[in-house]
Amino acid sequence: SQTIHQWPATLVQPVGSPLSLECTVEGTSNPNLYWYRQAAGRGLQLLFYSVGIGQISSEVPQNLSASRPQDRQFILSSKKLLLSDSGFYLCAWSALDNQPQHFGDGTRLSIL
Amino acid sequence: KQEVTQIPAALSVPEGENLVLNCSFTDSAIYNLQWFRQDPGKGLTSLLLIQSSQREQTSGRLNASLDKSSGRSTLYIAASQPGDSATYLCAVPDRGSTLGRLYFGRGTQLTVWP
Numbered sequence: 675s676q677t678i679h680q681w682p683a684t685l686v687q688p689v690g691s692p693l694s695l696e697c698t699v700e701g702t703s704n705p706n707l708y709w710y711r712q713a714a715g716r717g718l719q720l721l722f723y724s725v726g727i728g729q730i731s732s733e734v735p736q737n738l739s740a741s742r743p744q745d746r747q748f749i750l751s752s753k754k755l756l757l758s759d760s761g762f763y764l765c766a767w768s769a770l771d772n773q774p775q776h777f778g779d780g781t782r783l784s785i786l
Numbered sequence: 787k788q789e790v791t792q793i794p795a796a797l798s799v800p801e802g803e804n805l806v807l808n809c810s811f812t813d814s815a816i817y818n819l820q821w822f823r824q825d826p827g828k829g830l831t832s833l834l835l836i837q838s839s840q841r842e843q844t845s846g847r848l849n850a851s852l853d854k855s856s857g858r859s860t861l862y863i864a865a866s867q868p869g870d871s872a873t874y875l876c877a878v879p880d881r882g883s884t885l886g887r888l889y890f891g892r893g894t895q896l897t898v899w900p
Binding site: 680708716717718719720723762764773774775776779 | 790820822827828829830831832835875877887888889890891892893
């Protein structure tokens with residue numbers, strides 16, 4: 675069966691520090707991969723999606739970047755965090771187009 | 787770009803009641819609609835996915851319907867239980883897109899008390 679892992683579960687970082695969140699999927703090949711952010715009082719917003727290694731599409735301009743160095747690995751990064759980057763970050767995958775998306779347990783990021 | 791609205795924002799009911807959660811979206815040219823459940827501080831669990839060719843899907847006590855022409859979906863929960871307490875989210879993709887870029891509503895926060 676397929677599983678998705680995100681880590682860390684919780685992260686507290688100072689403003690201006692770098693960020694690296696990792697997401698890996700097991701039990702499937704060539705998944706579509708997604709990064710979402712859920713900010714307090716706001717809905718889920720798609721940040722990045724990827725349909726293959728090295729292929730990244732950004733949905734909104736922001737202080738973050740994403741990379742897909744391996745087929746089942748998706749990384750969310752920042753060089754310098756802002757207070758506005760606080761939120762709940764969720765990684766998701768889908769097997770094919772038009773198939774259900776499956777989510778990880780999320781990373782709670784707090785910026786001080 | 788889709789705009790998704792969910793009503794009500796919050797719902798508190800006694801155990802055993804049948805519930806209807808509503809979702810509306812602005813662009814009816816969708817391939818599917820997905821309902822999720824989110825427990826506090828957790829990720830999303832996929833409940834049901836309805837393809838555009840379908841009118842409803844059922845899983846246990848859950849039944850979701852889709853009316854593309856009117857841009858609406860409902861999630862029906864039968865015989866609610868305290869374990870159903872969670873936030874329920876609906877999501878739709880872009881117009882004509884199957885790439886899975888989803889737009890979410892803000893959810894309905896459900897509390898079922900014993």
